[in-house]
Amino acid sequence: MSTASSTVLRGRVWKFGDWVSGDDGIVRFSELRNFADDHDPAELARHCFAGLVPNFAERVTPGDIVVAGRGFGIPSHPPAPMALRAAGIAAAVVESTDTAFIRRSLNAGLPVVTCPGITDAANEGDVLEVDLAAGRVTVNGTVFAVKPFAPAMLEVVDSGGLVPYLARYLAGNARA
Amino acid sequence: MRQTVAQKIIARAAGTETVEVGDYVTVTPDYTVMQDIYFYKNIKILEKLGVHEIAYPDKVIAVLDHTPQAAHGSIYVDRNRESREFARRTGFDNFFDVGRAGLRHLIMVEQGFARPGLLVFSDEPNISSIGAVGALNVPISTEVIVSMVRDSNWVRVPASVRFELVGSLPPGVWVRDLVQAICHDYGGGDGLIQRCVEFGGPALSTLSLDSRQGLLAGMYHAGADTALADVDDVALAYVQERADGRPYEVFTADADAEYDEVRTWDLSALEPFVTAPPKHADVVPVSDVSGRRITQATIGSCASNRLDDLRAAAEVLRDHPVAPGVTMYITPGSPAVYSQAAREGLIELFTERGATVLSPGCTTCWGYLGALGDGDVTISTNQEHYPGRAGSRKADIYLSSPYVVAASAVAGEITDPRPLLAREGKPHVHS
Structure with missing residues (x-):
């Protein structure tokens, strides 16, 4: 479930360990040969975490949130965050990841938040809330202060990804 | 400031x-x-x-x-x-x-x-x-x-x-x-x-x-x-x-x-390393994986497709052919690298030693060319080695320097390049 504002997201936690890569963990590069293409979302959803969580695509609820350890999504190509989105994941809150994955995910409409300490605080199935604008992650009564998203990033999230953002920008309707 | x-x-x-x-x-x-x-x-x-x-x-x-x-x-x-x-x-x-x-x-x-x-x-x-x-x-x-x-x-x-x-x-x-x-x-x-x-x-x-x-x-x-x-x-x-x-x-x-x-x-303290599958931190001295049979050896990618990398491979291949059972691909990184390699006789040398020179580009690094099949084992200068990166998930990719890759291509198995280079008495050249 997600709340009304696109910058405050609330969902049930799926928890992963350290170094779940974008190219062989979130999806498998070898099974998505055309790594920069638009794939059918339903097909991508089936690939999401297919090697890690049996039947993930059937078990996930739209609005669920991924919590993961260090190096989440490294390395990656565009299908990785697209698959997370297609499966219904609303956000990822991770110990660490690289800028390429953060931007790649944002462009797919998936906010990724770096939050050191999150894997100690959150357990599978917990309800987690992340406020992108305020820079706040809340789970089990623990509140983490994280780097707030810049206005330009919030606008991409609000648009639902980079392509809808560009449509908004080109129409003269973007604020950032 | x-x-x-x-x-x-x-x-x-x-x-x-x-x-x-x-x-x-x-x-x-x-x-x-x-x-x-x-x-x-x-x-x-x-x-x-x-x-x-x-x-x-x-x-x-x-x-x-x-x-x-x-x-x-x-x-x-x-x-x-x-x-x-x-x-x-x-x-x-x-x-x-x-x-x-x-x-x-x-x-x-x-x-x-x-x-x-x-x-x-x-x-x-x-x-x-x-x-x-x-x-x-x-x-x-x-x-x-x-x-x-x-x-x-x-x-x-x-x-x-x-x-x-x-x-x-x-x-x-x-x-x-x-x-x-x-x-x-x-x-x-x-x-x-x-x-x-x-x-x-x-x-x-x-x-x-x-x-x-x-x-x-x-x-x-x-x-x-x-x-x-x-x-x-x-x-x-x-x-x-x-x-x-x-x-x-x-x-x-x-x-x-x-x-x-x-x-x-301290560069003086370094030795030849190999990155074993599947993580980038899985780096070991070449001796730890020496003897592992290979089916492919490749030189290329943004890590090692420049002129000096080709010259290093040539130092090893100068007097030794690629071993039977090994396919070797070498990818010059650009037309400028390719033409200079030709001028220096490197393309001729590689070809005569049994290596195949590919056209400039990413080629083998993502399996666009020289894709790997089930059971293949490659040693490569490429950048990535997770399962399925360059074809089959049932292939193993080891990463290393052009010296190690070329020496392994000659031996048919992962090998330390230093004895081979010492035997040739070739100077170590950085131009």
Whole structure:
């Protein structure tokens, strides 16, 4: 479930360990040969975490949130965050990841938040809330202060990804 | 002032005096570079949005390096045709088509786009190789499309770490071994994540510009977003030959610049390493995996497709053929590298030793050419080795230097190159 504002997201936690890569963990590069293409979302959803969580695509609820350890999504190509989105994941809150994955995910409409300490605080199935604008992650009564998203990033999230953002920008309707 | 080189370059591109680590700032990029698959996708997206040409065509560079010479039945035959038609129709001269195309990492420096103090948006962290001439690569992934409609975008100012190089590489040891030593120490943690690695120290100048590019291109696999090297006279002379009147500015870090870590690396202490599957931190001395039979050996990728890398392979292959049962592919990184390799007799040598020289591009690194089948074992200078990266998930990819790869190709199994090089009495050359 997600709340009304696109910058405050609330969902049930799926928890992963350290170094779940974008190219062989979130999806498998070898099974998505055309790594920069638009794939059918339903097909991508089936690939999401297919090697890690049996039947993930059937078990996930739209609005669920991924919590993961260090190096989440490294390395990656565009299908990785697209698959997370297609499966219904609303956000990822991770110990660490690289800028390429953060931007790649944002462009797919998936906010990724770096939050050191999150894997100690959150357990599978917990309800987690992340406020992108305020820079706040809340789970089990623990509140983490994280780097707030810049206005330009919030606008991409609000648009639902980079392509809808560009449509908004080109129409003269973007604020950032 | 307390500014690192990365901070100074971002401040210049933002039109401000200084920037703080962690801040989001809006910058005007000097260039934005992307590969063919993204370029095609982006022109199709823009077409749907009613945009039919690139807003700042002088500042965007597209290089056909992933899918050149598309084979019969490939989806890229038509896509590449559409891309070149777009370039011709709109007068987009910075479309580097087959014939002019090499790996975009090399094209950026060879064509003088990458110059000291410039900020370059790109689709890939490995393009940080351009830091060898003092240009800052800011990898923004699929957001390169923004630069096709607008002359600005946001960046988050990275923290930096400083690596000082001392000593000199022992015989049979290559700059890749330094990359692997760094990956060993940092690849499993997050000490370099979202950071810029700034290289300096007295030994930096003993490395060729080719080697510096290979070094910087590998820092992504230790976790870093980007990398820079101090600009010395060698780098500056290279840039001056290619700048063609276009501006640049050499920045040096302030004496009190803040680094998350400052560390000295002694090149003399390095030995040949191999990265075993599946993680980048799985780095072992070559002796740990010596004797592992191989079916393929490849030299190429943004780590090792420059002239010095080919010369290193040639040192080993000079008097030894590729072993039966091993397929060896060698990919010169650009037309300039290819033609110089031909001039030096390297293409002839490789061919006569039983290696196949491929056309410039990414080729084997993502399995576009020389794809791996079930049970294949390859040793490669490529950048990635997770299961399925270059074909079958049931193939094993080992990563190493051109010395180790060439020696292994000769032996038919992973092997230490040093005895072979010593026996030949060949001097260890860094030109």
